[in-house]
Amino acid sequence: MSHVSSNTERLALRDPLKLVVRRLLQFHLPVGPLTKPLFAGLYRLHVGVREALQWSLRFVWYEPLFRSQCHSIGDRFRMEQLPYIAGRGKISIGSDVYLSGKSSFAISKRHCSEPILSIGNHSFLGHNCAITVGRAVTIGNHCLIAGGVRISDFDGHPIDAVNRRNGETTPSASVLAVTIGNDVWIGHGAIILKGVHIGDRTIIGARSVVTKSVAPDTIVAGNPARVIKTLTGDS
Template sequence: MFLTPALKQKLRPWYLRARGLQMPPVAVIYRPLSWLLTSLKTVCSEMGRIMLWTPIFRSQIQGGDGVYLYSGVPQILGPVQVSLGKGCRVSGISTLCGRPGSTLNVGDNVDIGWQNTIACGTHVVLGDNVRLAPRVLLAGYPGHPLDPQARAAGEPERPEQARAIILERDVWLGTGSMVMAGVTIGAGTVVAAGSVVTRDLPPGVLAGGNPARVIRRLEERS
Protein backbone atom coordinates (compact mmCIF):
# COMPACT_ATOMS: atom_id res chain seq x y z
CA MET A 1 0.00 0.00 0.00
CA PHE A 2 1.36 3.40 -1.04
CA LEU A 3 1.33 6.05 1.68
CA THR A 4 1.95 9.69 0.91
CA PRO A 5 4.21 11.71 3.23
CA ALA A 6 1.19 13.66 4.47
CA LEU A 7 -0.70 10.46 5.34
CA LYS A 8 2.37 9.00 7.06
CA GLN A 9 2.59 12.15 9.17
CA LYS A 10 -1.08 11.81 10.20
CA LEU A 11 -0.73 8.12 11.03
CA ARG A 12 2.50 8.47 13.00
CA PRO A 13 0.87 9.41 16.39
CA TRP A 14 -1.41 6.36 16.09
CA TYR A 15 1.57 4.15 15.26
CA LEU A 16 3.54 5.41 18.26
CA ARG A 17 0.53 4.86 20.51
CA ALA A 18 0.03 1.32 19.20
CA ARG A 19 3.74 0.55 19.61
CA GLY A 20 3.48 1.32 23.31
CA LEU A 21 0.55 -1.04 23.97
CA GLN A 22 1.13 -3.75 26.57
CA MET A 23 -0.78 -6.00 28.90
CA PRO A 24 -1.03 -4.84 32.53
CA PRO A 25 1.68 -6.53 34.67
CA VAL A 26 -0.63 -8.65 36.80
CA ALA A 27 1.76 -10.25 39.29
CA VAL A 28 -0.37 -13.33 39.94
CA ILE A 29 -0.11 -14.20 36.22
CA TYR A 30 3.29 -12.98 35.11
CA ARG A 31 5.44 -13.94 38.10
CA PRO A 32 4.66 -17.66 37.64
CA LEU A 33 5.22 -17.26 33.89
CA SER A 34 8.57 -15.60 34.55
CA TRP A 35 9.57 -18.43 36.89
CA LEU A 36 8.47 -21.02 34.31
CA LEU A 37 10.42 -19.40 31.44
CA THR A 38 13.53 -18.97 33.60
CA SER A 39 13.33 -22.60 34.74
CA LEU A 40 12.92 -23.87 31.17
CA LYS A 41 15.87 -21.77 30.04
CA THR A 42 18.03 -23.12 32.88
CA VAL A 43 17.05 -26.75 32.20
CA CYS A 44 17.73 -26.41 28.45
CA SER A 45 21.07 -24.71 29.13
CA GLU A 46 22.17 -27.41 31.57
CA MET A 47 21.11 -30.20 29.21
CA GLY A 48 23.05 -28.55 26.41
CA ARG A 49 26.10 -28.20 28.64
CA ILE A 50 25.99 -31.83 29.77
CA MET A 51 25.05 -33.51 26.51
CA LEU A 52 26.64 -31.22 23.88
CA TRP A 53 28.96 -28.43 24.97
CA THR A 54 31.21 -30.38 27.34
CA PRO A 55 31.71 -33.52 25.21
CA ILE A 56 32.33 -31.41 22.09
CA PHE A 57 34.92 -29.31 23.90
CA ARG A 58 36.65 -32.24 25.58
CA SER A 59 36.90 -34.09 22.25
CA GLN A 60 39.21 -31.28 21.07
CA ILE A 61 41.52 -31.10 24.12
CA GLN A 62 43.50 -33.26 26.50
CA GLY A 63 42.31 -33.68 30.09
CA GLY A 64 39.58 -31.41 31.38
CA ASP A 65 38.18 -33.59 34.17
CA GLY A 66 35.37 -31.74 35.95
CA VAL A 67 35.43 -28.77 33.55
CA TYR A 68 32.41 -26.47 33.83
CA LEU A 69 31.41 -24.66 30.63
CA TYR A 70 28.94 -21.80 30.58
CA SER A 71 27.42 -19.94 27.61
CA GLY A 72 28.33 -22.58 25.05
CA VAL A 73 31.50 -24.07 23.59
CA PRO A 74 34.78 -22.09 23.46
CA GLN A 75 36.26 -21.58 19.99
CA ILE A 76 39.47 -23.46 19.30
CA LEU A 77 41.11 -22.02 16.20
CA GLY A 78 44.29 -23.14 14.47
CA PRO A 79 46.56 -26.08 15.25
CA VAL A 80 47.06 -25.24 18.95
CA GLN A 81 47.21 -28.21 21.33
CA VAL A 82 45.20 -27.58 24.51
CA SER A 83 45.55 -29.45 27.79
CA LEU A 84 43.27 -28.64 30.72
CA GLY A 85 43.63 -29.50 34.39
CA LYS A 86 40.92 -30.52 36.84
CA GLY A 87 37.98 -28.42 38.00
CA CYS A 88 38.37 -25.52 35.54
CA ARG A 89 35.59 -23.10 34.55
CA VAL A 90 35.61 -21.82 30.97
CA SER A 91 33.27 -19.36 29.25
CA GLY A 92 31.87 -20.51 25.93
CA ILE A 93 32.31 -16.92 24.73
CA SER A 94 36.10 -17.24 24.59
CA THR A 95 38.68 -18.08 21.94
CA LEU A 96 41.73 -20.33 22.18
CA CYS A 97 43.97 -20.08 19.14
CA GLY A 98 47.56 -20.68 18.13
CA ARG A 99 50.25 -21.07 15.51
CA PRO A 100 51.53 -24.45 14.26
CA GLY A 101 53.26 -26.34 17.04
CA SER A 102 51.89 -24.09 19.80
CA THR A 103 50.51 -25.38 23.10
CA LEU A 104 48.19 -24.13 25.84
CA ASN A 105 48.74 -25.82 29.21
CA VAL A 106 46.13 -24.96 31.83
CA GLY A 107 46.48 -26.08 35.44
CA ASP A 108 43.84 -27.07 37.99
CA ASN A 109 41.03 -24.82 39.25
CA VAL A 110 41.51 -22.12 36.58
CA ASP A 111 38.88 -19.59 35.49
CA ILE A 112 38.87 -18.47 31.82
CA GLY A 113 36.31 -15.69 31.69
CA TRP A 114 33.86 -14.18 29.24
CA GLN A 115 35.34 -12.88 25.95
CA ASN A 116 38.85 -14.05 26.80
CA THR A 117 41.26 -14.57 23.88
CA ILE A 118 44.32 -16.73 24.43
CA ALA A 119 46.59 -16.57 21.38
CA CYS A 120 49.45 -19.06 21.69
CA GLY A 121 52.60 -18.10 19.83
CA THR A 122 54.86 -20.90 21.10
CA HIS A 123 53.31 -21.93 24.40
CA VAL A 124 51.06 -20.41 27.06
CA VAL A 125 51.04 -21.77 30.61
CA LEU A 126 48.32 -20.96 33.17
CA GLY A 127 49.29 -22.24 36.62
CA ASP A 128 46.91 -23.65 39.20
CA ASN A 129 44.22 -21.27 40.54
CA VAL A 130 44.80 -18.61 37.87
CA ARG A 131 41.86 -16.23 37.38
CA LEU A 132 41.21 -14.45 34.07
CA ALA A 133 38.46 -11.84 34.35
CA PRO A 134 36.29 -10.86 31.33
CA ARG A 135 37.87 -9.54 28.10
CA VAL A 136 41.43 -10.60 28.94
CA LEU A 137 43.86 -10.96 26.01
CA LEU A 138 46.99 -13.09 26.11
CA ALA A 139 48.77 -12.11 22.89
CA GLY A 140 51.50 -14.66 22.24
CA TYR A 141 51.76 -13.55 18.60
CA PRO A 142 50.59 -10.45 16.70
CA GLY A 143 49.03 -12.07 13.64
CA HIS A 144 50.85 -9.82 11.13
CA PRO A 145 54.50 -9.13 10.20
CA LEU A 146 56.11 -5.75 10.79
CA ASP A 147 57.06 -5.32 7.13
CA PRO A 148 54.20 -3.40 5.42
CA GLN A 149 54.62 -5.18 2.08
CA ALA A 150 54.38 -8.56 3.79
CA ARG A 151 51.26 -7.39 5.65
CA ALA A 152 49.67 -6.17 2.42
CA ALA A 153 50.39 -9.55 0.85
CA GLY A 154 48.56 -11.29 3.71
CA GLU A 155 51.64 -13.04 5.09
CA PRO A 156 51.60 -14.21 8.72
CA GLU A 157 53.87 -12.91 11.46
CA ARG A 158 57.52 -13.91 11.50
CA PRO A 159 58.48 -16.80 13.81
CA GLU A 160 60.58 -14.49 15.99
CA GLN A 161 57.45 -12.43 16.79
CA ALA A 162 55.86 -15.42 18.55
CA ARG A 163 56.91 -16.01 22.15
CA ALA A 164 55.72 -17.72 25.31
CA ILE A 165 53.44 -16.35 28.03
CA ILE A 166 53.59 -17.86 31.51
CA LEU A 167 51.20 -17.05 34.36
CA GLU A 168 52.40 -18.78 37.50
CA ARG A 169 49.98 -20.15 40.09
CA ASP A 170 47.43 -17.85 41.78
CA VAL A 171 47.82 -15.00 39.26
CA TRP A 172 44.71 -12.83 38.80
CA LEU A 173 44.27 -10.68 35.69
CA GLY A 174 41.63 -7.93 35.96
CA THR A 175 38.96 -7.11 33.40
CA GLY A 176 40.25 -5.96 30.02
CA SER A 177 43.93 -6.53 30.81
CA MET A 178 46.41 -7.62 28.14
CA VAL A 179 49.59 -9.65 28.40
CA MET A 180 52.06 -9.43 25.53
CA ALA A 181 54.33 -12.10 24.07
CA GLY A 182 57.40 -13.08 26.09
CA VAL A 183 55.96 -12.15 29.52
CA THR A 184 56.12 -14.19 32.73
CA ILE A 185 53.97 -13.12 35.69
CA GLY A 186 55.08 -14.41 39.09
CA ALA A 187 52.95 -16.43 41.48
CA GLY A 188 50.14 -14.61 43.31
CA THR A 189 50.48 -11.34 41.39
CA VAL A 190 47.34 -9.31 40.66
CA VAL A 191 47.10 -7.17 37.51
CA ALA A 192 44.64 -4.27 37.64
CA ALA A 193 41.80 -3.92 35.13
CA GLY A 194 42.73 -2.39 31.77
CA SER A 195 46.46 -2.87 32.22
CA VAL A 196 48.89 -3.82 29.44
CA VAL A 197 51.72 -6.08 30.61
CA THR A 198 54.73 -5.78 28.32
CA ARG A 199 57.48 -7.14 30.58
CA ASP A 200 57.91 -9.69 33.37
CA LEU A 201 56.28 -9.05 36.76
CA PRO A 202 57.64 -10.47 40.04
CA PRO A 203 55.56 -12.69 42.31
CA GLY A 204 53.25 -11.34 45.00
CA VAL A 205 52.66 -7.78 43.74
CA LEU A 206 49.82 -5.57 42.57
CA ALA A 207 50.61 -4.13 39.13
CA GLY A 208 48.73 -1.79 36.82
CA GLY A 209 48.94 0.77 34.04
CA ASN A 210 50.04 0.90 30.41
CA PRO A 211 52.68 -0.37 30.42
CA ALA A 212 52.01 -2.18 33.70
CA ARG A 213 54.32 -1.37 36.63
CA VAL A 214 54.50 -2.65 40.18
CA ILE A 215 52.28 -0.56 42.45
CA ARG A 216 52.96 -2.30 45.73
CA ARG A 217 53.71 -5.66 47.28
CA LEU A 218 50.79 -7.74 48.45
CA GLU A 219 50.75 -8.85 52.05
CA GLU A 220 51.12 -12.56 52.51
CA ARG A 221 48.30 -14.31 54.33
CA SER A 222 49.43 -15.83 57.57
Protein backbone atom coordinates in the same frame (compact mmCIF):
# COMPACT_ATOMS: atom_id res chain seq x y z
CA MET B 1 -3.54 24.82 -6.08
CA SER B 2 -4.80 21.23 -6.12
CA HIS B 3 -1.20 20.02 -5.66
CA VAL B 4 -0.80 22.11 -2.48
CA SER B 5 -4.16 20.86 -1.26
CA SER B 6 -3.22 17.19 -1.76
CA ASN B 7 0.07 17.69 0.11
CA THR B 8 -1.80 19.30 2.99
CA GLU B 9 -4.21 16.38 3.13
CA ARG B 10 -1.35 13.86 3.17
CA LEU B 11 0.37 15.73 5.99
CA ALA B 12 -2.91 15.88 7.91
CA LEU B 13 -3.29 12.10 7.56
CA ARG B 14 0.36 11.44 8.45
CA ASP B 15 0.26 13.15 11.84
CA PRO B 16 -2.58 10.99 13.29
CA LEU B 17 -0.84 7.89 11.86
CA LYS B 18 2.42 8.85 13.61
CA LEU B 19 0.50 9.32 16.83
CA VAL B 20 -1.09 5.87 16.54
CA VAL B 21 2.28 4.23 15.80
CA ARG B 22 3.93 6.05 18.71
CA ARG B 23 1.22 4.92 21.10
CA LEU B 24 1.44 1.33 19.86
CA LEU B 25 5.20 1.36 20.44
CA GLN B 26 4.68 2.68 23.97
CA PHE B 27 1.95 0.18 24.83
CA HIS B 28 2.75 -2.53 27.37
CA LEU B 29 0.84 -5.16 29.24
CA PRO B 30 -0.05 -3.93 32.71
CA VAL B 31 1.87 -5.55 35.57
CA GLY B 32 0.06 -4.70 38.77
CA PRO B 33 -0.82 -6.35 42.08
CA LEU B 34 -3.09 -8.87 40.35
CA THR B 35 -0.87 -9.79 37.38
CA LYS B 36 2.59 -9.49 38.95
CA PRO B 37 2.51 -12.97 40.60
CA LEU B 38 1.52 -14.47 37.25
CA PHE B 39 4.37 -12.84 35.34
CA ALA B 40 6.82 -13.60 38.17
CA GLY B 41 5.89 -17.27 37.87
CA LEU B 42 6.25 -17.15 34.10
CA TYR B 43 9.66 -15.54 34.49
CA ARG B 44 10.82 -18.35 36.78
CA LEU B 45 9.45 -20.86 34.29
CA HIS B 46 11.32 -19.10 31.46
CA VAL B 47 14.60 -19.19 33.41
CA GLY B 48 14.07 -22.84 34.37
CA VAL B 49 13.38 -23.92 30.79
CA ARG B 50 16.35 -21.92 29.51
CA GLU B 51 18.68 -23.43 32.11
CA ALA B 52 17.40 -26.94 31.37
CA LEU B 53 18.01 -26.46 27.66
CA GLN B 54 21.50 -25.06 28.29
CA TRP B 55 22.33 -27.99 30.58
CA SER B 56 21.12 -30.46 27.97
CA LEU B 57 23.21 -28.80 25.26
CA ARG B 58 26.29 -28.83 27.50
CA PHE B 59 25.80 -32.48 28.43
CA VAL B 60 25.07 -34.01 25.02
CA TRP B 61 26.77 -31.54 22.65
CA TYR B 62 29.07 -28.77 23.88
CA GLU B 63 31.22 -30.71 26.33
CA PRO B 64 31.73 -33.88 24.26
CA LEU B 65 32.72 -31.78 21.25
CA PHE B 66 35.16 -29.71 23.32
CA ARG B 67 36.68 -32.77 24.98
CA SER B 68 37.35 -34.25 21.54
CA GLN B 69 39.68 -31.31 20.82
CA CYS B 70 41.64 -31.51 24.08
CA HIS B 71 44.68 -33.60 24.93
CA SER B 72 43.54 -33.96 28.53
CA ILE B 73 40.89 -32.60 30.91
CA GLY B 74 40.90 -33.16 34.67
CA ASP B 75 38.07 -34.06 37.02
CA ARG B 76 35.03 -31.88 37.74
CA PHE B 77 35.50 -29.76 34.63
CA ARG B 78 32.67 -27.31 33.96
CA MET B 79 31.79 -25.19 30.95
CA GLU B 80 28.83 -23.11 29.79
CA GLN B 81 29.14 -22.76 26.01
CA LEU B 82 31.29 -24.34 23.33
CA PRO B 83 34.55 -22.39 22.90
CA TYR B 84 35.55 -21.44 19.36
CA ILE B 85 38.77 -23.26 18.47
CA ALA B 86 40.74 -22.31 15.35
CA GLY B 87 43.71 -24.50 14.46
CA ARG B 88 45.07 -27.55 16.22
CA GLY B 89 47.48 -27.92 19.10
CA LYS B 90 47.80 -29.52 22.51
CA ILE B 91 45.12 -28.26 24.90
CA SER B 92 45.53 -29.49 28.48
CA ILE B 93 43.07 -28.52 31.21
CA GLY B 94 43.39 -29.37 34.89
CA SER B 95 40.82 -30.39 37.47
CA ASP B 96 38.05 -28.10 38.77
CA VAL B 97 38.42 -25.69 35.85
CA TYR B 98 35.41 -23.54 34.94
CA LEU B 99 35.00 -21.97 31.48
CA SER B 100 32.29 -19.32 31.83
CA GLY B 101 30.34 -18.10 28.80
CA LYS B 102 32.03 -18.48 25.42
CA SER B 103 35.69 -17.89 24.65
CA SER B 104 38.00 -18.51 21.70
CA PHE B 105 41.31 -20.32 21.33
CA ALA B 106 43.31 -19.62 18.15
CA ILE B 107 46.26 -21.96 17.65
CA SER B 108 48.86 -21.60 14.90
CA LYS B 109 51.38 -24.26 13.84
CA ARG B 110 53.40 -21.92 11.62
CA HIS B 111 56.21 -21.62 14.15
CA CYS B 112 55.89 -24.75 16.28
CA SER B 113 54.89 -28.33 15.48
CA GLU B 114 52.79 -28.62 18.65
CA PRO B 115 51.63 -25.33 20.22
CA ILE B 116 50.49 -25.82 23.81
CA LEU B 117 47.66 -24.22 25.77
CA SER B 118 47.67 -25.32 29.40
CA ILE B 119 45.18 -24.27 32.10
CA GLY B 120 45.95 -25.37 35.65
CA ASN B 121 43.74 -26.77 38.41
CA HIS B 122 40.96 -24.69 40.02
CA SER B 123 41.24 -21.90 37.45
CA PHE B 124 38.39 -19.77 36.07
CA LEU B 125 38.16 -18.30 32.57
CA GLY B 126 35.51 -15.62 32.05
CA HIS B 127 33.23 -14.96 29.10
CA ASN B 128 34.61 -13.66 25.81
CA CYS B 129 38.27 -14.33 26.54
CA ALA B 130 40.57 -14.87 23.55
CA ILE B 131 43.82 -16.83 23.74
CA THR B 132 46.17 -16.97 20.75
CA VAL B 133 48.93 -19.57 20.82
CA GLY B 134 51.90 -19.83 18.47
CA ARG B 135 54.22 -21.64 20.87
CA ALA B 136 52.91 -21.89 24.44
CA VAL B 137 50.47 -20.18 26.79
CA THR B 138 50.50 -21.58 30.31
CA ILE B 139 47.97 -20.57 32.99
CA GLY B 140 48.69 -21.75 36.52
CA ASN B 141 46.52 -23.09 39.33
CA HIS B 142 43.81 -21.10 41.15
CA CYS B 143 43.81 -18.30 38.56
CA LEU B 144 40.88 -15.93 38.07
CA ILE B 145 40.72 -14.54 34.54
CA ALA B 146 37.86 -12.10 34.04
CA GLY B 147 35.79 -11.70 30.89
CA GLY B 148 37.21 -10.05 27.79
CA VAL B 149 40.86 -10.82 28.58
CA ARG B 150 43.24 -11.25 25.61
CA ILE B 151 46.37 -13.39 25.85
CA SER B 152 48.77 -13.90 22.93
CA ASP B 153 52.32 -15.17 22.58
CA PHE B 154 52.90 -13.48 19.21
CA ASP B 155 51.94 -10.28 17.41
CA GLY B 156 49.93 -11.83 14.59
CA HIS B 157 51.63 -9.76 11.86
CA PRO B 158 55.21 -8.61 11.15
CA ILE B 159 56.28 -5.17 12.36
CA ASP B 160 57.77 -4.36 8.96
CA ALA B 161 55.11 -2.74 6.73
CA VAL B 162 56.47 -4.29 3.51
CA ASN B 163 56.35 -7.76 5.03
CA ARG B 164 52.77 -7.16 6.14
CA ARG B 165 51.84 -5.98 2.66
CA ASN B 166 53.38 -9.14 1.19
CA GLY B 167 51.37 -11.31 3.56
CA GLU B 168 54.38 -12.69 5.42
CA THR B 169 53.94 -14.27 8.84
CA THR B 170 55.36 -13.17 12.17
CA PRO B 171 59.06 -14.13 12.44
CA SER B 172 59.57 -17.25 14.56
CA ALA B 173 62.06 -15.39 16.77
CA SER B 174 59.28 -13.05 17.92
CA VAL B 175 56.94 -15.86 19.04
CA LEU B 176 57.54 -15.87 22.80
CA ALA B 177 55.72 -18.07 25.29
CA VAL B 178 53.43 -16.54 27.92
CA THR B 179 53.41 -17.93 31.45
CA ILE B 180 50.86 -16.98 34.11
CA GLY B 181 51.70 -18.18 37.60
CA ASN B 182 49.48 -19.54 40.36
CA ASP B 183 46.77 -17.53 42.15
CA VAL B 184 46.91 -14.75 39.56
CA TRP B 185 43.87 -12.47 39.16
CA ILE B 186 43.52 -10.75 35.77
CA GLY B 187 40.89 -8.00 35.55
CA HIS B 188 38.29 -7.48 32.84
CA GLY B 189 39.57 -6.61 29.37
CA ALA B 190 43.27 -6.86 30.19
CA ILE B 191 45.71 -7.72 27.40
CA ILE B 192 48.73 -9.96 28.01
CA LEU B 193 51.32 -9.78 25.23
CA LYS B 194 54.09 -12.09 24.03
CA GLY B 195 56.97 -13.12 26.27
CA VAL B 196 55.26 -12.01 29.49
CA HIS B 197 55.75 -14.00 32.67
CA ILE B 198 53.32 -13.10 35.47
CA GLY B 199 54.46 -14.14 38.92
CA ASP B 200 52.37 -15.95 41.52
CA ARG B 201 49.62 -14.05 43.37
CA THR B 202 49.89 -11.03 41.09
CA ILE B 203 46.83 -8.88 40.25
CA ILE B 204 46.41 -7.27 36.83
CA GLY B 205 44.07 -4.26 36.74
CA ALA B 206 41.10 -4.11 34.37
CA ARG B 207 41.97 -3.11 30.77
CA SER B 208 45.68 -3.09 31.49
CA VAL B 209 48.12 -3.83 28.66
CA VAL B 210 50.92 -6.01 30.02
CA THR B 211 54.00 -5.78 27.81
CA LYS B 212 56.68 -6.88 30.30
CA SER B 213 57.01 -9.60 32.90
CA VAL B 214 55.56 -8.93 36.35
CA ALA B 215 57.09 -10.03 39.64
CA PRO B 216 55.13 -12.14 42.13
CA ASP B 217 52.90 -10.44 44.72
CA THR B 218 52.41 -7.30 42.66
CA ILE B 219 49.47 -5.17 41.55
CA VAL B 220 49.90 -3.61 38.10
CA ALA B 221 47.55 -1.46 36.02
CA GLY B 222 47.54 0.91 33.06
CA ASN B 223 48.66 1.02 29.44
CA PRO B 224 51.39 -0.03 29.50
CA ALA B 225 50.93 -1.74 32.87
CA ARG B 226 52.97 -0.29 35.73
CA VAL B 227 53.47 -1.39 39.31
CA ILE B 228 50.82 0.10 41.59
CA LYS B 229 51.57 -1.79 44.76
CA THR B 230 53.65 -4.62 46.14
CA LEU B 231 51.57 -7.06 48.13
CA THR B 232 52.62 -8.16 51.60
CA GLY B 233 51.20 -10.58 54.11
CA ASP B 234 49.10 -7.74 55.60
CA SER B 235 47.62 -6.59 52.24
